[in-house]
Amino acid sequence: MKVTVSRKAHFNAAHRLYRKDWTFEKNQAVFGKCNNPNYHGHNYELIVSVTGEIDPETGYVMDLGDLAAIIRNEIEDKFDHKNLNMDVPEFADLNPTAENIVVVIWNKIRAKITSDKELEVVLYETPRNFVTYKGS
Ligand code: NI
Numbered sequence: 001m002k003v004t005v006s007r008k009a010h011f012n013a014a015h016r017l018y019r020k021d022w023t024f025e026k027n028q029a030v031f032g033k034c035n036n037p038n039y040h041g042h043n044y045e046l047i048v049s050v051t052g053e054i055d056p057e058t059g060y061v062m063d064l065g066d067l068a069a070i071i072r073n074e075i076e077d078k079f080d081h082k083n084l085n086m087d088v089p090e091f092a093d094l095n096p097t098a099e100n101i102v103v104v105i106w107n108k109i110r111a112k113i114t115s116d117k118e119l120e121v122v123l124y125e126t127p128r129n130f131v132t133y134k135g136s
Helices: 024-035 064-079 098-110
Strands: 002-015 040-053 118-124 130-133
Touching: 002 064, 040 064, 040 098, 064 098, 098 118, 098 130
Parallel strands: none
Antiparallel strands: 002 040, 040 118, 118 130
């Protein structure tokens, strides 16, 4: 019997969408306002879901306090109030779109969760725009 447990989290961060190997004009044509050289911010919301068997001893799939600590250490401490392009090494050469951010987040959390569990991350960049990654 598999059950999914979820934890919500959030962080505020700035970013700029652009490619260093494109001209300003091309970046402007593709990314529009998101190419603002002075950056812009988002209130990112996160839903991290872990699916697995219920441990018969504890009744837990995973201790949500442990999951909260993983999210705090791996994501919030590293992303909150940061400039993603400049402060987060993963985005030094990777455009910090919601798609790329959710994959980076998934990889960081995946490394801290036992392999018998499935992981899904939903990332809201705005209340209406969100992306989902489940691995692969
Ligand atoms: Ni943006």
